[in-house]
Amino acid sequence: MMVRTDNRAANDVRPVKVQWHYLTKQPASVLWQRGTTKVLAAVTEQATKKVTLIGSGLTQVQSDWLQQTLTTLLAPALEKTGLLVSVTVLEDGGSLLAEASNAVFGALQLLPEQFLPNRAAAVTAILTGNETLVDASDTEEAVADSTLLVVTDNQEQILAMTLQGATAVNSSQLNELLLVASQGGTRTAEQIQASYQQAVHPIIQKEHSEMPTIVIATKNPGKAQEFHAMFEKEGIQIKTLLDYPELPEINETGQTFEENARLKADQIAAILQLPVLADDSGLMVDALDGRPGIYSARFAGDHNDAGNNAKLLYELTGVPAEKRTAHFHTTLVFAKPDRPNDDLVVEGSVNGRILGIPRGDNGFGYDPLFYVPELDKSMAELSMAEKNAISHRAKAIENLEPLWRDWLAK
Numbered sequence: 001m002m003v004r005t006d007n008r009a010a011n012d013v014r015p016v017k018v019q020w021h022y023l024t025k026q027p028a029s030v031l032w033q034r035g036t037t038k039v040l041a042a043v044t045e046q047a048t049k050k051v052t053l054i055g056s057g058l059t060q061v062q063s064d065w066l067q068q069t070l071t072t073l074l075a076p077a078l079e080k081t082g083l084l085v086s087v088t089v090l091e092d093g094g095s096l097l098a099e100a101s102n103a104v105f106g107a108l109q110l111l112p113e114q115f116l117p118n119r120a121a122a123v124t125a126i127l128t129g130n131e132t133l134v135d136a137s138d139t140e141e142a143v144a145d146s147t148l149l150v151v152t153d154n155q156e157q158i159l160a161m162t163l164q165g166a167t168a169v170n171s172s173q174l175n176e177l178l179l180v181a182s183q184g185g186t187r188t189a190e191q192i193q194a195s196y197q198q199a200v201h202p203i204i205q206k207e208h209s210e211m212p213t214i215v216i217a218t219k220n221p222g223k224a225q226e227f228h229a230m231f232e233k234e235g236i237q238i239k240t241l242l243d244y245p246e247l248p249e250i251n252e253t254g255q256t257f258e259e260n261a262r263l264k265a266d267q268i269a270a271i272l273q274l275p276v277l278a279d280d281s282g283l284m285v286d287a288l289d290g291r292p293g294i295y296s297a298r299f300a301g302d303h304n305d306a307g308n309n310a311k312l313l314y315e316l317t318g319v320p321a322e323k324r325t326a327h328f329h330t331t332l333v334f335a336k337p338d339r340p341n342d343d344l345v346v347e348g349s350v351n352g353r354i355l356g357i358p359r360g361d362n363g364f365g366y367d368p369l370f371y372v373p374e375l376d377k378s379m380a381e382l383s384m385a386e387k388n389a390i391s392h393r394a395k396a397i398e399n400l401e402p403l404w405r406d407w408l409a410k
């Protein structure tokens with residue numbers, strides 16, 4: 001039995017590496033790598049109702065077959081619009097046509113419309129001597145008697161194929177090639193989906209705990225605890241910046257809650273390449289014309305809760321109870337790395353009054369001074385569950401709840 005160049009079993013495919021949205025200014029692009037074959041594919045929609053394939057790079061992809069396959073596979077979608085597909089071969093390490101096809105399928109998956117009817121994936125199987133090997137490397141390809149290229153879906157159904165070679169193939173050899181290739185194609189489709197979910201839609205990725213995960217761009221442990229409690233009852237696990245200590249500080253240079261929340265969400269989403277939710281919040285006191293507002297965290301000193309509370313009390317000296325009205329505000333911004341101009345923004349607020357002396361030990365920030373008339377308690381006298389039922393953050397999450405799943409799936 002022939003030893004494969006990388007010691008794989010005859011029916012093993014090599015891992016793939018996909019860099020989704022590799023080009024920043026193209027709507028859909030991937031850098032696809034399997035073995036040493038590297039192909040860059042970019043796809044855009046065009047007005048004419050056909051597929052136009054532009055090949056370039058070190059080795060030209062023999063593109064007639066691919067052109068025809070794409071046109072057939074995409075026929076229903078092409079009723080609406082055409083596609084301009086550019087394929088650049090950066091390095092040919094074997095199975096070039098299969099990998100060029102995979103690069104294109106990957107890029108198509110990034111377009112908002114569902115162009116591909118099935119989860120298409122391409123793979124080669126070669127016949128060499130009396131052996132059938134899937135996903136041939138260039139050295140294996142060089143000794144192939146026949147090469148079968150198939151495009152399958154994730155159900156091992158064959159969507160397209162082409163057979164090439166100098167030697168005749170009998171029907172049992174062809175069956176063997178088809179079987180091995182269709183299994184390899186399905187495996188490749190799974191590899192593509194795994195990479196896609198991890199990189200593009202990690203929120204639906206199941207972690208070890210089997211729970212979907214959301215990253216919240218906050219370093220505030222008080223907020224982090226509240227988000228944990230509120231999302232965990234929905235079966236969603238929370239990570240915060242406290243889980244990523246290596247990330248840079250994001251400067252809150254915005255003039256509004258929304259601007260600051262966008263800064264946090266967009267920048268962290270771009271770095272982590274994950275969907276990220278950010279919270280920018282603060283206390284707005286009517287007698288102080290809405291101050292401290294966006295400066296709540298740095299009213300007296302940066303994140304000095306005791307100092308901030310002391311300054312608040314000082315500034316409200318002599319202001320009678322009925323004029324000490326205030327509200328907490330939260331703006332939440334949800335950002336996706338692949339759609340930087342499509343942030344989801346929601347808000348929430350809760351009304352109250354600033355007390356003359358602090359009450360309670362729970363919560364954080366200004367909670368001991370924020371009196372909630374309906375409950376006749378300060379925020380810091382509420383349990384976490386009670387605060388999470390009425391707070392500005394809870395209201396904002398309530399407003400987010402009916403929107404985010406559809407937005408994320410877009």
Ligand SMILES: O=c1[nH]c(=O)c2ncn([C@@H]3O[C@H](COP(=O)(O)OP(=O)(O)OP(=O)(O)O)[C@@H](O)[C@H]3O)c2[nH]1
Nearest residue numbers: 218219220279280281282283296297364365366367
């Ligand atoms: O008593 C409070 N109960 C709350 O429920 C609450 N929510 C916000 N605040 C205040 O407003 C600042 C936010 O500023 P902020 O949105 O920039 O957050 P932050 O800097 O603390 O963390 P981060 O999320 O930016 O990492 C916080 O520090 C607090 O002073 C609260 N005070």
Ligand SMILES: [Mg+2]
Nearest residue numbers: 220252280297
């Ligand atoms: Mg902050």
